[in-house]
């Protein structure tokens with residue numbers, strides 16, 4: 339089927355949950371994707387923060403090849419070689435004690451919410467006074483299942499599913515006074531993305547994160563750091579909370595963990611893990627042999643190639659280049675980010691929308707989040723030349739937008755505001 343035939347068939351056959359750009363990708367190589375005509379696109383989005391090692395990486399190919407010849411699936415009723423080794427790697431990287439494996443970010447976060455409620459119930463059974471309320475932040479995004487979506491701030495994601503999970507309250511982003519006012523011994527967990535992704539690439543302040551840690555530590559509530567977008571090295575450390583010197587009770591990982599193979603992980607302290615006993619939570623596919631083998635290969639490659647240092651170095655270069663661009667273009671009102679989680683906020687939603695489309699016309703993939711923010715989540719293996727190509731294209735786009743405020747370039751229609 340060609341692109342038009344696929345579009346027609348999908349429009350009849352799929353539940354309409356995504357607006358796709360009309361591009362048919364057939365293969366990838368390094369940091370480029372190729373459409374059916376062989377046109378290369380520089381991928382500065384990596385499938386919304388997933389393809390950490392780019393495309394066709396030999397280490398991932400080798401892991402898939404070897405594991406597919408041995409064992410793909412056995413369920414969680416039996417042992418296989420992958421989970422213990424991957425858990426040992428992840429606990430060392432994150433500073434947490436135990437892992438629950440699953441298949442996606444949403445599932446990892448759902449496990450975190452259930453653990454927080456179960457832990458509070460356990461504490462109550464031990465005579466502690468602790469409630470069931472969950473605090474999340476304004477502009478948060480934690481996923482699409484009923485629990486995760488209940489802690490996701492944007493009303494449009496929650497409203498049609500009302501009533502969502504009860505006992506969730508939103509705290510103003512970075513507002514310590516609001517957090518303190520809403521915190522009490524009713525609260526069993528505070529949920530924080532150390533760098534908000536869908537919320538517009540916003541790193542939380544040290545003061546706010548520290549206040550959340552202090553309050554939860556005093557009461558026995560759990561601090562949940564959602565690192566699904568910011569974790570696994572994206573910000574130049576394994577977890578973004580490590581930039582803050584804060585250790586949460588629970589963290590969630592997914593997106594880049596499997597380098598393109600679906601896998602999620604919820605990590606927690608020994609104390610929190612007491613609340614889950616066999617049968618309380620589970621998944622058929624989670625932590626299967628293939629996903630574990632590939633995740634181990636991703637971590638091995640990141641360590642061998644010293645990618646955390648590379649991410650720090652190239653991320654700083656990227657931010658420097660964007661800040662230099664901001665000096666020359668009033669349309670860039672803010673540049674934010676950590677490592678290779680980078681956002682450039684433009685002066686209007688319309689401009690951001692057309693900039694994404696024009697970048698795509700120039701065969702560079704980015705997206706827009708929080709209406710006005712251009713989001714860059716490139717593969718960890720990009721080089722300076724890819725940053726230069728991206729910044730140069732943005733420079734040209736903003737220059738021509740300024741030169742002709744009324745100009746309407748021919749653009750590929752781009753789906754907007756759709757979260758992972």
Ligand SMILES: Cc1ncc(COP(=O)(O)O)c(C=O)c1O
Pocket residue numbers: 386442443444445447479480481482531535536564565566567568592593757758
């Ligand atoms: C911070 C955060 N949490 C949770 C999710 C949900 O992950 P998934 O799409 O893998 O279910 C996302 C996805 O964008 C995310 O960015």
